[in-house]
Amino acid sequence: MKIRNALIAMMLMVCGLAQAQMQNMTIPADTAFRVGKLANGLTYYIRYNNWPEHRANFYIAQKVGSLEEDESQRGLAHFLEHMAFNGSDNFKGNDLIEWCRSKGIEFGGDLNAYTAIDQTVYNIDNVPTNNQGTVDSCLLILRDWSCGLLLEQDEIEKERGVIHEEWRLRSSATSRMLERNLEKLYPGSKYGKRYPIGLMSVVDNFKRQELVNYYHKWYHPSHQGIIVIGDIDVNKTEAYIKKLFDDIKNPENAAQLVDEQVPNNDKPIVIIDKDKEQRMPIVQLMFKHDVFPDSLKQTPLFTITQYGKQAIFSMLNERLTEVAQKADCPFVSATADDGSYILAKTKDAFELSVIPKTMEQTAEALQAAYTEVIRAMKYGFTPTEYKRFQQDYLSRLDKDFSNKDKRRNTTFYQQALGNFLENEAMPSIETSYAMMKQLVPAMPVEAFNELLPELVSKSDTNMVILNFNNEKDGNVYPTEEQLLKAIDNARNAKIEAYVDNVKDEPLITTMPKAGTIKKEVKSKKFDYSVLTLSNGITVLLKKTDLKKDQVIMSGFGGTGEANYGQADAANLKAFDDVVGVSGLGNFSNNELQKALAGKIANASLSMGQRMNIDGSSTPNDVETMLQLTYLYFTNIKKDPDAYSNLIQQFNVMLKNRELSPEMALSDSLTASMYDHGWRKAAMKLADVQNINYDRILQMAKERMANAAGWTFSFVGNFDEATIRPLICQYLGALPTSGKAPKAQRADKPTTKNVDCIFERKQETPKATAYIIWLNQNMPYSLENSIRASIAGQVLSMVYLKQIREEASAAYTCGAQAVCNIAYDGFHITQVLAYCPMKPEKKEVAVKIMNQAVKDLAVDCDKEMVDKVKTLMLKQFDDNAKTNKFWDDIIYTDYMLHLDDYTNYKSLVEKQTPATIATFMKEMLKGANKVNVMMLPGE
16 A cells, blocks of 8 residues: 555654564554453443543444445435334334433434444433433443334334435535536445435335335344443443343344445546535545555554644645635635545545635636645655644643543544444553654654655546536536646646745743732632732633643623724624734734644634633643733734635625525524614625725724723633733733723614515525514523523424424424523523424424414423423533533623522422423513514525
8 A cells, every 4th residue: 555655664764663563563452441242243342431420422333324225225224213213122102212301311412323324323422320220221222223123104104204304404505416426426336326315205205114124134233333431330331231232133144244345537537517506616626545454553554644644734734724815826715635535435535625716716726726735745844844733733632631531422432433433443542642742753754745645646547526616697617628727737837845934933022011910809609719900900710620621711891893883884794704814913824823833722802792802722821822812902913915815715705695595594584683783784795895904903903902891711720820920911911091991782682573484496495484582671580591491492392293203394493592691781581493394384383383382381391391401400510510611600600790500400400380381471471573484486
């Protein structure tokens, strides 16, 4: 294999090993995993993990997917996945979903599955493990999924409509073009005919026995893997897996899994397609190549190859980003990567994705982006580029290792799944950390400069070009000849080596005069400190060990968008993005990214009712985060190149924005909610010409000139002795003068009843309804907030049951309700119901949406309320293990003098159907209603 050979010589020198040793050495597996295989071939992985405590995840993975379907079965693999939730040996009908809800396991979130072309995985996540019976029942569910699905005729009939609506919902311009070109992309291969959603003609008409046959042919122990990760007893779990699964038989003369091959192509495959709803042109260049052998994936060669790919594509993408900022560059963005060839697991591909500035520049953009690839192939990457990558990589490695005891169950699941499906290594973090800490500093850039040429063919062999465009009268589309000529031009161009311009100076050259801490008080209730700095700025400090590698910062103050009128509408819409691409201090945006190599720290400025600066960092990089914050107040640098590229991105993204039905629905919803006010209207193409960079920088300077009244909060694993002088140095030095300005609210939701029903011609006819009830008079309280949340979740259960399961009118539907209060005392309670629905059943769906809300104000199902309460209590405990949760708690306590924590659980537990019905009755009494519906038009 060429890719492997490109690295071997260097690796032999670095590691001092013979080639045979490198290929025969196996990376030791994490001994914390209990891995076994039953006599029937079923594989299991069990690992204890106590973060979060009293939680576990359960999975069953199948090495089968849509690729195993016969031509007459297209869609059955995905249909079978749906049927796993509609009746099994131990859970009839919807009993599985309802049992999970009773344990606080949310359907669609914690309880779910996916079907891919070569695998199907079912999951039960965030399962409470305080009770061994719950753990055992989850294993019983996995057994039912393995071999005990009932596949009853009436359930099949109901699910046909659901899947048809899933197909409708997921149908987009990109998916339509990809699906109709798959056979051209995979000539002579089943990959071209096995898009997982399948054919609706099959979904609507297959006979039950065909589904039964597929199930029993492919779902059996030799194709299955059980994965259990979490706070469980490993020995008990293993014993019960053996008890439940050991007696399951494989079918006689079981069908064997055969890898589907992807043929090579001697001549280029070029596909140019168009769709009326495609918003922007995109062109992709791919070069297919062999996959890394499964037999070597547990050797150091695979690890080193993956590291090498990560290095070269990180460096290459930085170059492409830099090139895109040049005024004469014909593309607004380009990215490169290497991985599976679209859907295939038996063929990989180098992929270059390019978004041209205009459709007419597609060939030119492809040539320019591919020229950068060839530049890297010809001259390699520079030592300074690679040094930045090494610094970033090692910083992330240290960050992950410092948090090794706070890894979530999904991290270990991904390891086990990769081992089961792809034979990937499953090392402990101690092993991988030690190995990479030794290898990364020892491997020079020359080790990887030979890798990219092995991934990218120098000829047209295995080359694929895929170009998607907007379909519109008058459009001039690229031709195959033009795209192929662009490749030839790049190959034959005179190319010079890349020069890496690096600014070697600190972010802040002259340190500001530090302030001091003038006052400090302690919040005993939530254990945080309130610091008053000498310039009047307030700082809240709460130390936690919830993530050892994280400190989050929230800053807010001043006045925001209410200071500006409609003349600045475009500037207000673009403000956050424009400031985000600007430089800071003496650094342009590109120079700044290079200067931050090895630092894990960020900060961003945004404008709303107030000004906000949010950031995060590791404990070691808090100073960098604070320096960025200081510079947002004092020295935002104009960056014409980055700004020009942003404007081009706006032009490309917005040119065909109105072609999207989803955008039309979103615009109608916003206009209806805010009385067609200009402040909430989305940015349109016509707005771009009114954006003024100098004006935005002036607005930023005006808003940040005075930090009086600002409050900053820091939550995380910071060092107390270190962070205080840094806060004084940077936040204490911010300019303040006079009394803190009071923020003004620029807009409020409508108080009118609104009906907005419109038709929209669509390539795939869809109907979508949003109904929103708003009450701006109901007072805020924690109990009202809790009651609102319960009401919204109960409504979601009712909608799923009546609209999806009984009426087969939608794939997904739901509701959410909130009772909120803002910093200025503005409060609102709202219930939002939504349903993307089958057009022919719109009346049925909308009637249910409205009636369920009315019914909830009269009575409420006790079983549903109890299940929602169980989920909310579980989620509260889970959220309390995050820094963001505590940041919100101390903000609410300090700014609003409200306690959203202490009585939360007791208030949840005391809720009854009567309290929810009373809440809804009171809420609806003073509410206005916004009804927005988009229907398919001719």
